[in-house]
Amino acid sequence: MSTTHAPIRVFQVASGNVGSEMIKRISAHRDLELVGLHCYSPDKIGRDAGEIAGLEPIGVTATGTIEEIIAAQPDVLTFHGVFPDEALYERVLEAGINIVTTADFITGHHRDRNHPHPSGRKVTEVLEAACQRGGSTFYGTGMNPGLCQILGVVHSADVAEIENVTVIESVDVSCHHSVETWKEVGYGKPIDDPSIAGSLEKYTRVFSDSVYMMADCFDLELDEVTFTYELGACTKDVDLGWYRMPKGSLGANYVKYQGMVDGVPRIESHLEWQMTPHTDPSWNIKGCYITQITGDPNIYSKHMIFPKPGVRLDNPEDFASIGMTVTGLPALNSLRSIVAAAPGIRTSADMPLRGFAGRFVR
Structure with missing residues (x-):
């Protein structure tokens, strides 16, 4: 060009x-x-x-x-x-x-x-x-939803028969210093607060869009996109400096948006988020974006993001900068x-x- x-x-x-x-x-x-x-x-x-x-x-x-x-x-x-x-x-x-x-x-x-x-x-x-x-x-x-689902589609280019496409965001979200955002999602509320499920779905509903976008690329008509979730409760008081989560409050989640055809999930977008590793249950956060395709052949791919030399991940500002960069660059490009x-x-x-x-x- x-x-x-x-x-x-x-x-x-x-x-x-x-x-x-x-x-x-x-x-x-x-x-x-x-x-x-x-x-x-x-x-x-x-x-x-x-x-x-x-x-x-x-x-x-x-x-x-x-x-x-x-x-x-x-x-x-x-x-x-x-x-x-x-x-x-x-x-x-x-x-x-x-x-x-x-x-x-x-x-x-x-x-x-x-x-x-x-x-x-x-x-x-x-x-x-x-x-x-x-x-x-x-x-x-954006990065997710956005590039994450585009990668899911692109990785299917050499698959002859697709049974299921799943994209997963497996990340530590403590780099995203937006207090109002996480209040909306429900982080820091008691894990048994009945409003959490609704708050979590309200904030993540756009991920159903990402499932429909992938279905459009695959020319697959979905019956519905379902929402399910698991919640991780903090096992101790957590103070991130910019956000506090008491023991027993929401500190992690696993969300699934599943595009269903005849009762079978065909296209999925998962959100494996932790604000802290000190939760029960906790998930093996991999710090990347994963594409899994079941078919002929099967595909498993990790999209991993590393800082350039000189950027320290133990510096909260540098760590946050990477997350903001990968969110905004798909728009600029x-x-x-x-x-x-x-x-x-x-x-x-x-x-x-x-x-x-x-x-x-x-």
């Missing part, structure tokens, strides 16, 4: 954990130019984006209105908030600005089912109509393909191979 393209003009939304890391990564991404930063926190508006991300000033001042996004006329908006802002999406898309988001969207199935739009229409109908009015494209991705795509909602099943490609060093 040519490296002589004019840089893609990027307006970013949010500067939390993932957003701050992406400000750093955009500056090193040869075909991207950060032209704006939209913040929801009043104390960030008016400050330099570099300063917010812990860098030297970069000459981009954080703003706080949708009108300022539209006035900047970026090629694409990257959204790294924890929760979607569909009112912002609609305004930006109908203004002709493409959007790539890492917030709770892969196919839109879960948003349609669980988060009805104020208008009464499906969220996907609202976003698709905005795309068509503006001639823009909308795409949701997709931008040129999304800008070139036809208007409408796109999923990873629609993306060209180059839409998943990283960038070589300069």
Whole structure:
């Protein structure tokens, strides 16, 4: 692919954990130019984006209105908030600005089912109509859901007869320093709190999207996607410095989203998460993303992520940076393909191979 393209003009939304890391990564991404930063926190508006991300000033001042996004006329908006802002999406898309988001969207199935739009229409109908009015494209991705399921599909390329495809995220999630996120999920609540199951499903429902996305690639019609879970209770008081979990509270979980056909699980997405290894039950956290395919032949693959030389995993900030990087980079690396795509909602099943490609060093 040519490296002589004019840089893609990027307006970013949010500067939390993932957003701050992406400000750093955009500056090193040869075909991207950060032209704006939209913040929801009043104390960030008016400050330099570099300063917010812990860098030297970069000459981009954080703003706080949708009108300022539209006035900047970026090629694409990257959204790294924890929760979607569909009112912002609609305004930006109908203004002709493409959007790539890492917030709770892969196919839109879960948003349609669980988060009805104020208008009464499906969220996907609202976003698709905005795309068509503006001639823009909308795409949701991330590490998981996102790249993890793409790897599941790609690993099936040399399998003649597939019986089951399962992708597993087996990770220590203590690197993700988002207090509000883990409160929502239920971590730190007594293990017998009846609200935990609902909270865990509410926060992870987007993983049903990932199962449907894989099914789309395999041209497999699912009867349903089921949710099951196991909970791990802390065996002692745990203080991570940024989050506290008393003895007997939720400190780990194993979640399964299973795509069923005639009562048989065919496509699965599992979440093996621990905030601490001191739980009962506990799982053998492998620190990687696993693809298991039962068929002819069988496939077992680990996608393992290691820091570059000089990065210390015993440094909490460096450890967290790796997790934020692999969450946001699938979005950044997709931008040129999304800008070139036809208007409408796109999923990873629609993306060209180059839409998943990283960038070589300069």
